[in-house]
Amino acid sequence: MAQVLEFKLPDLGEGLTEAEIVRWLVSVGDVVAVDQPVVEVETAKAMVEVPCPYGGVVTARYGEEGTELPVGAPLLTVAVGASEPSDASDTAPAPATAATPRAAAPAPAAAPAPGPTPARASASASASDEASGNVLVGYGTGAPAARRRRVRRAPLSASPAAPALVREPVNGAAGPVPVVSPLVRRLAREHGVDLRGLTGTGRDGLILRCDVEQAIHRGATQAPSAVSAPAPATAPAPVMAPTASPAPAPAPAAASPSARPGVTRVPLRGVRGAVADKLTRSRREIPDATCWVDADATELLAARRAMNAAGGAKISLLAVFARICTAALARHPELNSTVDLAAREIVRLPEVHLGFAAQTDRGLVVPVVRDAQARSAESLSAEFARLTEAGRSGTLTPGELTGGTFTLNNYGVFGVDGSTPIINHPEAAMLGIGRIVPKPWVHEGELAVRQVVQLSLTFDHRVCDGGTAGGFLRYVADCVEQPAVLLRTL
Template identity: 65%
Template sequence: MAQVLEFRLPDLGEGLTEAEIVRWLVRVGDVVAVDQPVVEVETAKAMVEVPCPYEGVVTARFGEEGTELPVGAPLLAVAVGAPAEAAAEPSGNVLVGYGTSAAPARRRRVRSPQPGVRLANAAAREAEPAGVVAPAALGTASAAAVPASAVPSPPPHTAVPQPAALGRTPHEADSGQPDGPVPVISPLVRRLARENGVNLRQLAGSGPDGLILRADVEDVLKATRGRPAGTPAVTATSPSAAGPMANSHTPGAPATTPEAASVAGADTGTRGVSGSGTRVPLRGVRGAVADKLARSRREIPDATCWVDADATELLHARTVMNATGGPRISLLALLARICTAALARFPELNSTVDMEAREVVRLDRVHLGFAAQTERGLVVPVVRDAHTRDADSLTAEFARLTEAARAGTLTPGELTGGTFTLNNYGVFGVDGSTPIINHPEAAMLGVGRIVPKPWVHEGELAIRQVVQLSLTFDHRVCDGGTAGGFLRYVADCVEQPAVLLRTL
């Protein structure tokens, strides 16, 4: 007899409490092996694959792609036992950010000899997007639940977790139609119908046993858009609604109730503002950055000082280093080496503030963060123990972390724990900036673009490679004299790299 086990979103570590489903790697009916990645999720720190601790047949998926789930929410239901010839013992290897212990097994489709099972699975695969959404997992206790007919059936002798209750949309409850749930493939289809004023009870579903698919609702919406203005829609909500209202979510959509209009207005961002727009959710990496920057602005009394420096000699020194053979040294690595030397002379800037104890905590190790722009937003990977590394080691670590940031494979440990940040915004073609400190750090060094400019060199006017350096610092940890001394030392090292010989 098969046993159905529920795999929940595991503890993500690093204080993370939620994750967004980016891509499902398995479908209902697939056979999964122990430690096989089943879903790709994005946390506030990185995008990683989550391995399943069970072996068996996937009987349900909880959450569509783009859904944000809290830690502990159901992810999969897996039937283990005789049908899959699998062991029910979990591997324990389910932490986000850690690889699986074995290569993923080949995925094959389990086809049941029962016609009803085949029809239900086909309907689940036909729906777009596929899968079963658990209302409880999404935190929408008042939303309509999934009808039993919409849940894909498992192989024979396999139990399937059923929703706690069957519900109806507000339109269905108020329409005066016969009681009982409308067979709809997923809650997303119910939401699409509710937001656009489509009465599901007046639709004849094209799926098995009259199951209403997403395509059925979209066909109604397309037909409605082609009608002349003011023509009532056949599938509009009940005539008792207080007059037709324009739906801002879908131009030309059918008349809606005030409740539906308010939902649509909330989705498109038109509530409280004139005109239409698009709402971009602040979640995942972008949401974490927004929270941290807002907290920095609230809590840190920052100040910025800057200076222009002649970087001609630094560029020449790098050219000489790279001409000797071996791996090429990056300019960012040389700037990082200068930063660690400056922090050794001015340790006040390698610190954090403990407001509860009303203390400034000076740190004895430099974990150097650097800003990296990716498709998912700004991230700050951290080079551990940067003060112990030479230019070669710094170059290699910068390259590794940058590649991981672009691929979205940075672990939470590689994105946390920084004590000082180096921000090379010159790569964007700008000269200067007043960046926001990466909370809970105390300072950030900004480097602008290096451009040829007229410069007085050894008493004569010459064209030199000039860069603007800026230091944004927490005024609670030091005053302007300390910050100015730090920045002046950095500028001296940029102009005369031989100054660094004192610290080698």
């Protein structure tokens, strides 16, 4: 007899609490194998395929394409041990085509534990061959061989495994609220809920979406009672005949902006929503400043042409600037850091994980090149090309979009000279590169036409002062004008 197992949206990692169904890869009645991808979802980080840990016949799907589901919400049910589709009335509690409304979706709880849920536990003994347990982050089935265990990391300040981190005390605001998801912060902000007054039910006091929704519900139930509270008992007032009075004319209602013809509303979710939340947080928390300088890039372009003419892998201009950046950060490590508000410290980081802004059809993404300080120009070129192609095809993983320590932004590809970019929170700085164009320039005492580029550095003023930022930018400009300067640091 077939056993019907329910597969829920698993923990997608990186603090993500919900995902949007982009495309179903199976239909009701299809036979699926263990670990076969069954649905494509888009999170605030990337688009991923979700594999099903069970093998059998799909009996129901929950949620149509375009529906947002929280982590832990049912995705589909599978009849394990069945060779053909079962009767829907016996296998599925709801029609296969029924979409799960976002408002009715269950609130996400803490990250699912590696162990089986009660529904899976009852079937694990007899269906261990049909379940792999290998479903993304921290989510498993009843298969004992695939159990996963999460290790809680010690705080950075107490970790003996990271001696290269340098911490400095910094003056700032009080510690941050224990909230990971920007969606939870947005929900609280939209309903006027003070997160500092909530006690999180998640691990280590983490505030979850369900905590905010409960606070919203409590506020909604308390408001009517305060208005309708009975007045204290007093002597009855004399009865008077009602006096007819004309009702005031209703004020004309202002037309809603969305009611006007031609208005289009675009939901802020997925990658676009994640970018909006991150940029808003950066503007709110980071006191940034920008300095810029024009540099003669004629010699740099000539050096790059010579390197590419020598044979071997082609070196991109972005890779050359990345190599200059890593050398500049070695001389000015203050800019390769982050601010720990809870500990009131500046944390200087030993590795340079270099992010770079890439425009795709799905919006702006910032892939990260790991350990850029240890890579050659050829290696940087290859990694930039790989991550850019993955960004355009929508196959970047959450790990490739997080963990950056410094960002390079080549907005010159859009044909503009300068910009004051917003820092990619929680980093401390971003270098912007404008277009390289021929301009009149004084070269060796004479007016000449040279290839000129404008460089801008936006930095967190908490981690350093203008002298450090100016020294970093001046060194970058010197390497652009005289590439031989870079050789002294290699």
